[in-house]
Amino acid sequence: DADVTQTPRNRITKTGKRIMLECSQTKGHDRMYWYRQDPGLGLRLIYYSFDVKDINKGEISDGYSVSRQAQAKFSLSLESAIPNQTALYFCATSAPMGAGGYSDTQYFGPGTRLTVL
Amino acid sequence: AQKVTQAQTEISVVEKEDVTLDCVYETRDTTYYLFWYKQPPSGELVFLIRRNSFDEQNEISGRYSWNFQKSTSSFNFTITASQVVDSAVYFCALSDTNAGKSTFGDGTTLTVKP
Numbered sequence: 001d002a003d004v005t006q007t008p009r010n011r012i013t014k015t016g017k018r019i020m021l022e023c024s025q026t027k028g029h030d031r032m033y034w035y036r037q038d039p040g041l042g043l044r045l046i047y048y049s050f051d052v053k054d055i056n057k058g059e060i061s062d063g064y065s066v067s068r069q070a071q072a073k074f075s076l077s078l079e080s081a082i083p084n085q086t087a088l089y090f091c092a093t094s095a096p097m098g099a100g101g102y103s104d105t106q107y108f109g110p111g112t113r114l115t116v117l
Numbered sequence: 118a119q120k121v122t123q124a125q126t127e128i129s130v131v132e133k134e135d136v137t138l139d140c141v142y143e144t145r146d147t148t149y150y151l152f153w154y155k156q157p158p159s160g161e162l163v164f165l166i167r168r169n170s171f172d173e174q175n176e177i178s179g180r181y182s183w184n185f186q187k188s189t190s191s192f193n194f195t196i197t198a199s200q201v202v203d204s205a206v207y208f209c210a211l212s213d214t215n216a217g218k219s220t221f222g223d224g225t226t227l228t229v230k231p
Contacts, residue, residue, distance in 0.1 A: 040126070044221075048217070090162060092162075104213075104217060105150075105152065105167050108154075108163075
Protein backbone atom coordinates (compact mmCIF):
# COMPACT_ATOMS: atom_id res chain seq x y z
CA ASP A 1 0.00 0.00 0.00
CA ALA A 2 1.11 3.54 -0.74
CA ASP A 3 2.52 5.54 2.15
CA VAL A 4 0.79 8.76 1.11
CA THR A 5 -2.67 8.52 -0.41
CA GLN A 6 -4.90 11.17 -1.90
CA THR A 7 -8.60 11.08 -2.62
CA PRO A 8 -10.11 11.65 -5.06
CA ARG A 9 -7.57 11.07 -7.80
CA ASN A 10 -9.62 12.98 -10.33
CA ARG A 11 -12.44 15.44 -9.86
CA ILE A 12 -14.46 17.62 -12.18
CA THR A 13 -16.59 20.27 -10.59
CA LYS A 14 -18.36 23.51 -11.38
CA THR A 15 -17.55 27.06 -10.49
CA GLY A 16 -18.79 27.97 -7.01
CA LYS A 17 -18.85 24.45 -5.62
CA ARG A 18 -17.08 23.52 -2.40
CA ILE A 19 -14.47 20.83 -2.86
CA MET A 20 -12.40 18.88 -0.35
CA LEU A 21 -9.26 16.98 -1.23
CA GLU A 22 -8.05 14.50 1.33
CA CYS A 23 -4.61 13.22 2.16
CA SER A 24 -3.64 10.37 4.45
CA GLN A 25 -0.23 9.02 5.32
CA THR A 26 1.11 5.96 7.07
CA LYS A 27 4.70 7.16 7.24
CA GLY A 28 4.33 8.56 10.75
CA HIS A 29 5.64 11.96 9.66
CA ASP A 30 4.41 14.98 11.53
CA ARG A 31 4.94 17.49 8.72
CA MET A 32 2.47 17.63 5.84
CA TYR A 33 2.12 19.91 2.83
CA TRP A 34 -0.25 20.79 0.01
CA TYR A 35 1.09 21.93 -3.36
CA ARG A 36 -0.45 22.74 -6.67
CA GLN A 37 1.23 22.14 -10.00
CA ASP A 38 0.41 24.12 -13.10
CA PRO A 39 2.03 23.49 -16.47
CA GLY A 40 5.37 25.29 -16.66
CA LEU A 41 5.12 26.66 -13.13
CA GLY A 42 6.48 23.82 -11.09
CA LEU A 43 5.14 23.20 -7.62
CA ARG A 44 3.79 25.99 -5.47
CA LEU A 45 3.11 25.61 -1.77
CA ILE A 46 -0.47 26.24 -0.64
CA TYR A 47 -0.40 25.31 3.05
CA TYR A 48 1.81 23.33 5.37
CA SER A 49 1.46 21.87 8.83
CA PHE A 50 4.19 20.91 11.26
CA ASP A 51 1.81 19.17 13.64
CA VAL A 52 -1.90 18.94 14.39
CA LYS A 53 -1.98 22.35 16.05
CA ASP A 54 0.33 24.13 13.62
CA ILE A 55 -0.98 25.35 10.26
CA ASN A 56 0.90 27.77 8.03
CA LYS A 57 0.08 29.56 4.80
CA GLY A 58 2.25 28.96 1.79
CA GLU A 59 2.81 31.27 -1.13
CA ILE A 60 -0.63 30.80 -2.72
CA SER A 61 -3.12 30.21 0.09
CA ASP A 62 -5.86 32.58 -1.10
CA GLY A 63 -9.01 30.69 -2.00
CA TYR A 64 -7.96 27.59 -0.03
CA SER A 65 -8.29 26.35 3.53
CA VAL A 66 -6.94 23.28 5.30
CA SER A 67 -7.71 21.05 8.22
CA ARG A 68 -5.30 18.79 10.05
CA GLN A 69 -7.68 16.29 11.59
CA ALA A 70 -4.96 14.02 12.94
CA GLN A 71 -1.26 13.46 12.48
CA ALA A 72 -2.00 11.24 9.53
CA LYS A 73 -4.67 13.36 7.81
CA PHE A 74 -4.47 16.73 6.12
CA SER A 75 -7.36 18.02 4.02
CA LEU A 76 -7.45 20.86 1.52
CA SER A 77 -10.68 22.70 0.80
CA LEU A 78 -11.70 25.04 -1.97
CA GLU A 79 -14.61 26.94 -0.48
CA SER A 80 -15.89 28.24 -3.80
CA ALA A 81 -14.00 26.73 -6.70
CA ILE A 82 -13.05 28.88 -9.67
CA PRO A 83 -11.65 27.83 -13.06
CA ASN A 84 -8.13 29.07 -12.37
CA GLN A 85 -7.91 26.54 -9.56
CA THR A 86 -7.83 23.83 -12.19
CA ALA A 87 -4.53 22.10 -11.51
CA LEU A 88 -2.78 19.01 -10.24
CA TYR A 89 -2.69 18.96 -6.45
CA PHE A 90 -0.10 17.10 -4.44
CA CYS A 91 0.05 16.24 -0.78
CA ALA A 92 3.45 15.55 0.74
CA THR A 93 5.00 14.58 4.02
CA SER A 94 8.40 15.47 5.34
CA ALA A 95 10.88 13.15 6.95
CA PRO A 96 12.71 13.96 10.18
CA MET A 97 16.40 13.31 10.35
CA GLY A 98 18.05 11.21 13.01
CA ALA A 99 19.57 14.10 14.92
CA GLY A 100 16.19 15.73 15.45
CA GLY A 101 16.35 18.18 12.59
CA TYR A 102 14.42 18.24 9.34
CA SER A 103 15.88 18.11 5.89
CA ASP A 104 12.48 18.65 4.34
CA THR A 105 12.78 15.71 1.96
CA GLN A 106 9.29 15.51 0.50
CA TYR A 107 7.39 12.26 0.02
CA PHE A 108 4.51 12.87 -2.33
CA GLY A 109 1.11 11.37 -2.82
CA PRO A 110 -0.03 10.37 -6.31
CA GLY A 111 -1.77 13.69 -6.95
CA THR A 112 -5.36 14.81 -7.52
CA ARG A 113 -6.28 16.23 -10.89
CA LEU A 114 -8.94 18.88 -10.32
CA THR A 115 -10.88 20.51 -13.12
CA VAL A 116 -13.17 23.45 -12.39
CA LEU A 117 -15.59 24.23 -15.20
CA ALA B 118 13.76 35.00 -0.21
CA GLN B 119 14.71 31.73 -1.79
CA LYS B 120 14.70 31.12 -5.49
CA VAL B 121 15.45 28.14 -7.70
CA THR B 122 16.05 28.60 -11.40
CA GLN B 123 15.99 25.83 -13.94
CA ALA B 124 16.74 27.73 -17.09
CA GLN B 125 16.25 24.75 -19.40
CA THR B 126 12.52 24.36 -19.94
CA GLU B 127 12.81 21.41 -22.32
CA ILE B 128 15.67 19.20 -23.43
CA SER B 129 15.55 16.51 -26.07
CA VAL B 130 18.30 13.96 -26.58
CA VAL B 131 18.77 10.69 -28.36
CA GLU B 132 19.18 7.55 -26.31
CA LYS B 133 22.70 6.93 -25.00
CA GLU B 134 23.61 10.60 -25.05
CA ASP B 135 24.72 12.24 -21.82
CA VAL B 136 22.60 15.13 -20.61
CA THR B 137 23.03 17.73 -17.87
CA LEU B 138 20.14 19.50 -16.19
CA ASP B 139 21.07 22.83 -14.67
CA CYS B 140 19.89 24.23 -11.35
CA VAL B 141 20.88 27.58 -9.88
CA TYR B 142 19.63 28.69 -6.50
CA GLU B 143 19.52 31.78 -4.32
CA THR B 144 19.35 31.83 -0.55
CA ARG B 145 20.65 33.88 2.34
CA ASP B 146 20.78 30.89 4.63
CA THR B 147 24.08 29.27 5.51
CA THR B 148 22.44 25.92 6.14
CA TYR B 149 20.13 24.51 3.55
CA TYR B 150 19.32 21.41 1.56
CA LEU B 151 19.10 20.88 -2.17
CA PHE B 152 17.04 18.21 -3.86
CA TRP B 153 16.21 16.70 -7.19
CA TYR B 154 12.85 15.07 -7.85
CA LYS B 155 11.65 13.18 -10.91
CA GLN B 156 8.12 13.28 -12.33
CA PRO B 157 7.64 10.60 -15.01
CA PRO B 158 4.71 10.75 -17.45
CA SER B 159 2.59 8.81 -14.97
CA GLY B 160 2.59 11.92 -12.80
CA GLU B 161 3.99 10.85 -9.45
CA LEU B 162 6.89 12.73 -7.88
CA VAL B 163 9.89 10.73 -6.84
CA PHE B 164 12.73 11.87 -4.61
CA LEU B 165 16.15 11.36 -6.21
CA ILE B 166 18.74 13.02 -4.02
CA ARG B 167 19.29 15.37 -1.09
CA ARG B 168 22.46 17.38 -0.53
CA ASN B 169 23.38 19.31 2.61
CA SER B 170 24.90 22.75 2.05
CA PHE B 171 27.98 21.73 4.02
CA ASP B 172 28.68 18.76 1.80
CA GLU B 173 30.08 19.72 -1.58
CA GLN B 174 31.14 16.25 -2.56
CA ASN B 175 29.79 15.15 -5.87
CA GLU B 176 27.63 12.07 -5.86
CA ILE B 177 27.21 9.28 -8.34
CA SER B 178 24.42 6.74 -8.35
CA GLY B 179 24.51 4.45 -11.32
CA ARG B 180 23.97 6.58 -14.41
CA TYR B 181 23.05 9.62 -12.32
CA SER B 182 25.53 12.11 -10.93
CA TRP B 183 25.19 15.43 -9.19
CA ASN B 184 27.61 18.35 -9.08
CA PHE B 185 27.14 20.79 -6.21
CA GLN B 186 29.16 24.00 -6.37
CA LYS B 187 28.53 26.55 -3.66
CA SER B 188 30.76 29.11 -5.37
CA THR B 189 28.34 29.31 -8.29
CA SER B 190 25.19 28.35 -6.32
CA SER B 191 24.57 25.47 -8.65
CA PHE B 192 23.43 21.89 -8.21
CA ASN B 193 23.50 20.26 -11.62
CA PHE B 194 22.28 16.80 -12.49
CA THR B 195 23.85 14.64 -15.19
CA ILE B 196 22.40 11.50 -16.69
CA THR B 197 24.99 9.38 -18.46
CA ALA B 198 23.97 7.16 -21.37
CA SER B 199 20.38 8.32 -21.22
CA GLN B 200 17.53 5.90 -21.72
CA VAL B 201 13.95 6.34 -22.86
CA VAL B 202 12.80 5.62 -19.30
CA ASP B 203 14.62 8.76 -18.18
CA SER B 204 12.01 10.84 -20.00
CA ALA B 205 10.36 12.91 -17.29
CA VAL B 206 10.10 16.33 -15.74
CA TYR B 207 12.91 16.94 -13.28
CA PHE B 208 12.57 19.42 -10.45
CA CYS B 209 15.31 20.99 -8.41
CA ALA B 210 14.33 22.24 -4.94
CA LEU B 211 15.85 24.20 -2.09
CA SER B 212 14.90 23.81 1.56
CA ASP B 213 15.32 26.38 4.28
CA THR B 214 15.97 24.31 7.39
CA ASN B 215 14.61 27.05 9.63
CA ALA B 216 11.34 27.61 7.82
CA GLY B 217 10.87 23.93 7.08
CA LYS B 218 9.59 24.31 3.56
CA SER B 219 10.91 23.89 0.08
CA THR B 220 11.04 26.12 -2.96
CA PHE B 221 10.85 24.31 -6.29
CA GLY B 222 12.16 25.29 -9.68
CA ASP B 223 9.78 25.26 -12.61
CA GLY B 224 11.16 21.96 -13.85
CA THR B 225 13.00 20.72 -16.92
CA THR B 226 11.19 18.38 -19.27
CA LEU B 227 13.61 15.78 -20.58
CA THR B 228 12.67 13.73 -23.61
CA VAL B 229 14.90 10.84 -24.56
CA LYS B 230 14.23 9.55 -28.03
CA PRO B 231 15.04 5.98 -29.08
